[in-house]
Amino acid sequence: MALISGACRFNLWWVHVDWSDTSVHRVSFSKSGEEGPVPPALRAYCAGTLRETLALKSVATEDTAPYAVVYRAVCRIPYGKTATYGDIAMECNTSPRAIGMAMSRNPTPLVVPCHRVVAKNGLGGYTPDVSIKHALITMEQKD
């Protein structure tokens, strides 16, 4: 199976996706890009027409992946809602710091909705830019 590389636009950003027909391998953001093939569900999500958690498989949730357990817990966060690092940590029987590390190393943002994980007191951080996180949360919470 060949890897497909494509991109679609979200807000003011481009979402680059490396994926096969069955699972997503890598998702990244940049300010410029070119239209290309992306999973239909992901495209719909970026367009704001898919109002639920992506059901795509990600390499991040494979059993062999380091933070698989954490990523699965993150996927459990319902669309439009958020959880704190502490919440996830409790679910995984781990510490908030491990969650932060897992999120920062998340190979597939969006597919694993790490943007729904926020700090207890506010937004928390995000790479490459918190504005993406904010835009995503805003989009999910708007009617």
Add this chain to the structure above:
DNA sequence: AACGTACACTTAT
């Protein structure tokens, strides 16, 4: 309100 420490885990030396 600010500071320090503890939490679990990964990556680099």
Add this chain to the structure above:
DNA sequence: ATAAGTGTACGTT
């Protein structure tokens, strides 16, 4: 094998 870093949380000052 050891040390330090990480998008935190909580208790104490």
